[in-house]
Amino acid sequence: KNQVEQSPQSLIILEGKNCTLQCNYTVSPFSNLRWYKQDTGRGPVSLTIMTFSENTKSNGRYTATLDADTKQSSLHITASQLSDSASYICVVSLRMDSSYKLIFGSGTRLLVRP
Amino acid sequence: DTGVSQNPRHKITKRGQNVTFRCDPISEHNRLYWYRQTLGQGPEFLTYFQNEAQLEKSRLLSDRFSAERPKGSFSTLEIQRTEQGDSAMYLCASSPPTGTNEQFFGPGTRLTVL
Numbered sequence: 001k002n003q004v005e006q007s008p009q010s011l012i013i014l015e016g017k018n019c020t021l022q023c024n025y026t027v028s029p030f031s032n033l034r035w036y037k038q039d040t041g042r043g044p045v046s047l048t049i050m051t052f053s054e055n056t057k058s059n060g061r062y063t064a065t066l067d068a069d070t071k072q073s074s075l076h077i078t079a080s081q082l083s084d085s086a087s088y089i090c091v092v093s094l095r096m097d098s099s100y101k102l103i104f105g106s107g108t109r110l111l112v113r114p
Numbered sequence: 115d116t117g118v119s120q121n122p123r124h125k126i127t128k129r130g131q132n133v134t135f136r137c138d139p140i141s142e143h144n145r146l147y148w149y150r151q152t153l154g155q156g157p158e159f160l161t162y163f164q165n166e167a168q169l170e171k172s173r174l175l176s177d178r179f180s181a182e183r184p185k186g187s188f189s190t191l192e193i194q195r196t197e198q199g200d201s202a203m204y205l206c207a208s209s210p211p212t213g214t215n216e217q218f219f220g221p222g223t224r225l226t227v228l
Contacts, residue, residue, distance in 0.1 A: 004156075031215075034216070036219075041203075041222070041224065042221050042222065043118070043120075043205055043207075043219035043220050043221045043222050044157070044205075044219045045219070046216060046217075046218070049216055089156050089157075091156075093215060100215040101159070102159065102217065104156030104157050104158070105156050106154065106155050106156045107154075107155075107156055109154075
C-alpha cells in the first residue's frame, strides 16, 4: 500500500532553535518527493521538490534530504522564526502511466514560541 | 495575483442544502485537482481534470459530489444534500502540462455544515 508517514505529529520549539521533521514512505513507482508548508486556514505552499537522484535541496532556512534507498526524507529548519509555525506536509509523487498521483502525509504541526 | 484562486473562502450551510465552490487555476495550467482536507490530516484526493476531461475520481467522491470543468479553465465542485461529515477544507490545485507535475494550491474553501 502506498503510504507516507510523518513524525513527530506535533512539535514545539523556541524561536531561534533548529528542528528536523521526518518522513518515511512506501510508494512505488516513486517520481519525486515534496515538502509543503501550510499555514492555518491556507493552502499548502511548496518548499522543496526532489527527484530520485537528489540527496539534498535547500530553500533558505529549509533543507530537505532524501535517502531513496531507505525511503526516508527529512526537513531541517534552521534558526526558526515565529512565522515558521505551520503544518509541514511530506508528499510523494507516484508515477502512473501518463499521469501522477500525490500521496500526502498527515503533516507535522510546528509551533515556534518566542 | 496569478495564483490559484478559490471562492468562496468560507461557506456555512445547513444540512441538506446544496453548495457549489469555484476554482480558477493558474493560466495555461491544463491540469486541475480537487482535494478535501480535514483537521489534522493531509489533503485527500477527490478528482482530477486534464483540460475539460475528468480523468480520475476518488471513491471518496460519492454520488452527492460532482465536479465540472466545462471549458478547460475554471472548475466547480458541487455537493448536494450536504451532511455534517462534509465539513472540511476543499482545496484546488493546478499544474502545467509539462515538468514534474508540481501542483500549486489555492487558499481553499472552508465548508461548515450545521
